[in-house]
Amino acid sequence: MDKLLDVKNLEVNFKTYGGTINAVRGMSFDLDIGECLAIVGESGCGKSVTAKAIMGLIPCPPGEISGGSILFDGTDLLKLDRKSMMKIRGAKIGMIFQDPMTYLNPTMTVGKQIEEVLKKHTNYTKKQMTERIIEILNFVGIANPKRRMRQYPFELSGGMRQRVMIAIATVCTPKLLIADEPTTALDVTIQAQILELIKSLQKSMDTSVMLITHDLGVVANMADRVMVVYAGKIVESGVVDDVFYKPQHPYTWGLLSSIPTLELKNKEKLPSIEGTPPDLFSPPTGCAFAARCAFAMKICKEIYPETVDLGEGHHCACWLLHEKAKNVRQSFNL
Numbered sequence: 001m002d003k004l005l006d007v008k009n010l011e012v013n014f015k016t017y018g019g020t021i022n023a024v025r026g027m028s029f030d031l032d033i034g035e036c037l038a039i040v041g042e043s044g045c046g047k048s049v050t051a052k053a054i055m056g057l058i059p060c061p062p063g064e065i066s067g068g069s070i071l072f073d074g075t076d077l078l079k080l081d082r083k084s085m086m087k088i089r090g091a092k093i094g095m096i097f098q099d100p101m102t103y104l105n106p107t108m109t110v111g112k113q114i115e116e117v118l119k120k121h122t123n124y125t126k127k128q129m130t131e132r133i134i135e136i137l138n139f140v141g142i143a144n145p146k147r148r149m150r151q152y153p154f155e156l157s158g159g160m161r162q163r164v165m166i167a168i169a170t171v172c173t174p175k176l177l178i179a180d181e182p183t184t185a186l187d188v189t190i191q192a193q194i195l196e197l198i199k200s201l202q203k204s205m206d207t208s209v210m211l212i213t214h215d216l217g218v219v220a221n222m223a224d225r226v227m228v229v230y231a232g233k234i235v236e237s238g239v240v241d242d243v244f245y246k247p248q249h250p251y252t253w254g255l256l257s258s259i260p261t262l263e264l265k266n267k268e269k270l271p272s273i274e275g276t277p278p279d280l281f282s283p284p285t286g287c288a289f290a291a292r293c294a295f296a297m298k299i300c301k302e303i304y305p306e307t308v309d310l311g312e313g314h315h316c317a318c319w320l321l322h323e324k325a326k327n328v329r330q331s332f333n334l
């Protein structure tokens with residue numbers, strides 16, 4: 001497959017009165033055409049900051065992209081000026097946010113908000129724009145689009161507002177769709193419908209999808225590959241089956257064991273990962289998960305582990321995979 005996105009050594013910081021937060025610390029990953037890559041991790045791990053860096057939406061200051069490159073369709077997005085980036089955002093890269101009410105304009109009708117995008121990125125006539133708005137609203141499953149396009153966001157249900165946001169993000173048929181926790185604010189049945197919609201858009205438009213989520217159920221249902229992020233770094237990545245069935249990183253083990261299963265008895269507590277992520281004002285030099293890891297060794301706190309290639313695109317950064325840690329693995333029966 002051909003690469004659509006190639007991110008190398010991305011570093012994003014935020015300067016605050018309390019010091020500099022190292023939100024993304026040297027992330028490298030890529031995304032193929034038509035592929036769905038999920039990024040999972042706890043709140044504050046750098047998932048959304050990475051997405052915003054790709055979209056050119058990091059507010060500078062206080063934000064700063066201090067290193068790396070983001071090659072999109074052969075162009076380094078970090079080298080583009082504001083005007084050129086605006087041409088790409090909304091046309092070639094679309095983004096769906098978690099809470100449509102925050103991102104939709106409450107004072108404009110649904111139709112006008114979609115029209116704004118078409119005006120910016122196409123030379124359509126008024127008639128062509130109206131036709132396209134009706135077509136995309138139909139496509140995202142909004143019945144009676146002629147009436148809906150004249151309505152305001154507050155007149156729509158949560159699920160319908162999310163569909164409108166998807167319509168705005170996809171009306172120009174983007175090559176990349178970034179979905180940041182697209183179903184968190186919705187109830188379960190609507191969640192499933194929205195995920196199905198994203199899947200069908202991905203197929204019909206041959207769009208690549210970068211899905212940011214903390215829900216591993218969503219990952220299993222949607223993604224081809226998954227990237228587990230902790231404290232601004234990728235700790236494990238690979239095709240979904242490898243990461244789910246042959247996980248190698250203790251943080252991934254923790255995430256997977258906290259998924260509810262049918263075996264869970266009444267009132268039985270779901271396992272959780274004890275402790276909290278490290279302070280990113282001064283991230284640890286060694287493995288950032290060491291303070292919460294039951295298998296941490298002396299070296300874990302001193303030196304960051306190298307990323308090990310486990311084959312078939314499966315990678316993991318953990319000292320347990322070092323050949324000299326064989327006895328440790330045996331002692332824990334790993």
Ligand code: SF4
Pocket residue numbers: 249250251287288289290291293294295296297300305317318319320
């Ligand atoms: Fe645990 Fe060490 Fe692996 Fe980090 S490197 S996850 S502390 S065993």
